[in-house]
Amino acid sequence: MRDTMYAIGFKQYGNPEVLQPLERSMPTLTPDSVLIKVVAAGVNPADTNFRRGAFRFVIRVKLPFVSGLDVAGIVAAVGENVHQFKVGDSVYAMLPTSEGGGYAEYAVVHSTTLSRLPANLSFMQASAVPLAALTAYQGLNEYARVQPNDKILIYGASGGVGTFAVQIARAMGADVTAVCSTRNLSLVEELGAHSIIDYTKQSVDALPRMYDTFFDTRAQFPFVKGAQAIKRGGRLLSLNPGMNNPISGLYAKRNGYDLRGFLVTPNGEDLRKITKLVEQGLVSPVIDRTYMLSEASQSHMYSETKRVSGKLVLRIDETQAE
Numbered sequence: 001m002r003d004t005m006y007a008i009g010f011k012q013y014g015n016p017e018v019l020q021p022l023e024r025s026m027p028t029l030t031p032d033s034v035l036i037k038v039v040a041a042g043v044n045p046a047d048t049n050f051r052r053g054a055f056r057f058v059i060r061v062k063l064p065f066v067s068g069l070d071v072a073g074i075v076a077a078v079g080e081n082v083h084q085f086k087v088g089d090s091v092y093a094m095l096p097t098s099e100g101g102g103y104a105e106y107a108v109v110h111s112t113t114l115s116r117l118p119a120n121l122s123f124m125q126a127s128a129v130p131l132a133a134l135t136a137y138q139g140l141n142e143y144a145r146v147q148p149n150d151k152i153l154i155y156g157a158s159g160g161v162g163t164f165a166v167q168i169a170r171a172m173g174a175d176v177t178a179v180c181s182t183r184n185l186s187l188v189e190e191l192g193a194h195s196i197i198d199y200t201k202q203s204v205d206a207l208p209r210m211y212d213t214f215f216d217t218r219a220q221f222p223f224v225k226g227a228q229a230i231k232r233g234g235r236l237l238s239l240n241p242g243m244n245n246p247i248s249g250l251y252a253k254r255n256g257y258d259l260r261g262f263l264v265t266p267n268g269e270d271l272r273k274i275t276k277l278v279e280q281g282l283v284s285p286v287i288d289r290t291y292m293l294s295e296a297s298q299s300h301m302y303s304e305t306k307r308v309s310g311k312l313v314l315r316i317d318e319t320q321a322e
């Protein structure tokens with residue numbers, strides 16, 4: 001095994017141009033982890049936030065930092081306690097947020113956060129799944145405890161998380177209303193939304209009080225536009241953990257709904273459930289653009305336009321990527 005590998009990351013916080021090639025030591029295999037030869041890596045808004053230093057006072061990372069929280073690839077080695085995966089298996093995973101490490105030739109992943117690749121996805125497609133699909137799944141399943149026939153409003157339905165949330169909520173038997181702009185109407189319709197609201201033409205502020213869950217992918221603070229549409233006893237799920245503050249909490253309580261801002265966590269059991277949904281044809285990743293690893297800064301520039309429909313993916317090992 002080699003001592004060093006190629007990766008893309010940053011030595012100081014800044015704009016997308018700070019992303020640069022880094023020669024890194026090979027990640028160290030521990031008894032409970034798996035070494036993955038990375039074939040493709042997903043790009044998430046979190047990657048751009050880390051690079052800009054937006055989280056620097058909340059999550060400490062060591063610089064230089066290798067970006068990337070989603071990987072798909074081939075098992076190159078397994079720790080001595082790992083029995084459920086073997087060398088040569090095709091796998092994918094979300095990496096721990098504060099560690100990153102996805103934009104690299106190799107990544108080490110704790111075996112409990114890993115899943116085998118869905119049989120019907122390529123490595124490129126699979127690398128678009130973990131973080132965004134886990135966010136949608138954990139929000140709808142763990143926090144909202146969605147039941148069949150629940151009415152769900154998904155704001156930001158055309159983004160990385162939203163495209164999975166629409167499909168997963170539908171697979172859970174919910175009645176899904178998706179909110180997006182005009183250019184993404186046909187996309188969210190294809191994903192299976194039962195009703196669609198074009199926010200450029202209709203304000204969610206005028207919606208009647210009829211939703212059990214409002215899944216909000218915007219980082220609003222402290223009040224959420226459209227929250228008046230949540231039924232009494234319903235819930236507002238926010239992807240902004242900053243929403244767990246006394247002002248927003250009190251406001252939600254006064255208006256008769258629960259408020260939860262949450263953070264996704266890597267979880268192999270949840271990822272294996274998502275894998276099943278993908279293999280059943282109930283969930284599939286939407287990929288907007290793909291890039292070479294060397295084009296990571298371009299992928300960040302596009303992500304930062306906030307106009308990505310679905311996901312962005314980096315091709316890392318060209319010989320295996322298709």
Ligand SMILES: NC(=O)c1ccc[n+]([C@@H]2O[C@H](COP(=O)([O-])OP(=O)(O)OC[C@H]3O[C@@H](n4cnc5c(N)ncnc54)[C@H](OP(=O)(O)O)[C@@H]3O)[C@@H](O)[C@H]2O)c1
Pocket residue numbers: 044045046049131132135155156157158159160161162179180181182183184199217218219238239240241262263264303306307308309310
């Ligand atoms: N808490 C967590 O664990 C967690 C996990 C994942 C992501 N996040 C955060 O959640 C947010 C969404 O993530 P993502 O991956 O879905 O982002 P994304 O893929 O970059 O979202 C892009 C989408 O957002 C939509 N959008 C942009 N501005 C909008 C607006 N004003 N109103 C409605 N929709 C708008 C766009 O659709 P249109 O062009 O149709 O407007 C676009 O399709 C990000 O801030 C991310 O950092 C948090």
